[in-house]
Amino acid sequence: MEDYIGQAHQVALAADDYDAAMLAHCEQAITQDPAYWAQLWPSAVALARLLQERPELVAGRRVVEIGSGLGLASLAAATAGAASVLATDREPRALAFASQSARDGALELATAARDWSALDEWEPGSADAVLCADVLYGTEAAAQLAPLLDHLVPAGGSVLVADNADRPYGDEHREELRVLLGERGFVQRGAEEHVTIELKTQQGERFAIRLVIMDRDEA
Numbered sequence: 001m002e003d004y005i006g007q008a009h010q011v012a013l014a015a016d017d018y019d020a021a022m023l024a025h026c027e028q029a030i031t032q033d034p035a036y037w038a039q040l041w042p043s044a045v046a047l048a049r050l051l052q053e054r055p056e057l058v059a060g061r062r063v064v065e066i067g068s069g070l071g072l073a074s075l076a077a078a079t080a081g082a083a084s085v086l087a088t089d090r091e092p093r094a095l096a097f098a099s100q101s102a103r104d105g106a107l108e109l110a111t112a113a114r115d116w117s118a119l120d121e122w123e124p125g126s127a128d129a130v131l132c133a134d135v136l137y138g139t140e141a142a143a144q145l146a147p148l149l150d151h152l153v154p155a156g157g158s159v160l161v162a163d164n165a166d167r168p169y170g171d172e173h174r175e176e177l178r179v180l181l182g183e184r185g186f187v188q189r190g191a192e193e194h195v196t197i198e199l200k201t202q203q204g205e206r207f208a209i210r211l212v213i214m215d216r217d218e219a
Contacts, residue, residue, distance in 0.1 A: 137164075
């Protein structure tokens with residue numbers, strides 16, 4: 001898996017459009033082994049550590065993770081005392097690993113294969129806290145994600161975003177999501193947090209991760 005991701009990264013760096021090239025490899029990986037979802041991504045590590053350090057962000061709340069992959073952030077939310085946790089991803093095999101990890105750790109974790117654009121598959125207002133780790137790599141990701149978050153998060157709810165600032169798009173996709181959520185009644189809580197994650201991969205060993213919390217106005 002590491003070799004596969006490393007090769008895709010090098011091809012994408014040489015392409016005119018990094019995002020499009022990586023997405024092309026992602027789509028190919030979904031139907032082949034090894035699969036793109038099978039890597040643990042630095043943003044998930046950063047978000048999981050945040051929940052370990054600040055369990056009050058999810059304790060007693062209904063938590064949904066978007067694009068959960070192997071489900072590390074969801075598992076961290078469960079250990080932090082979330083009232084319920086739903087890990088969602090479009091890849092059922094990733095959810096199978098998340099479920100097994102939950103069983104191994106005696107944690108309560110539900111999973112569901114979901115499409116961001118199919119809002120009728122999601123219960124409106126069902127998430128007091130939504131976790132989004134490394135889901136903004138696509139050029140259309142923010143525009144696709146904002147309506148879903150608007151649909152899921154009720155007044156008083158929160159969105160926790162972890163994004164890799166080392167990618168060629170830098171802060172652009174995260175800023176786009178911030179603006180789109182602002183138009184929907186979300187306000188950023190405090191300053192963006194900057195953390196460094198050390199995780200040995202074919203794309204590098206040190207990653208600059210940005211953590212943002214957006215709260216939905218209760219008015």
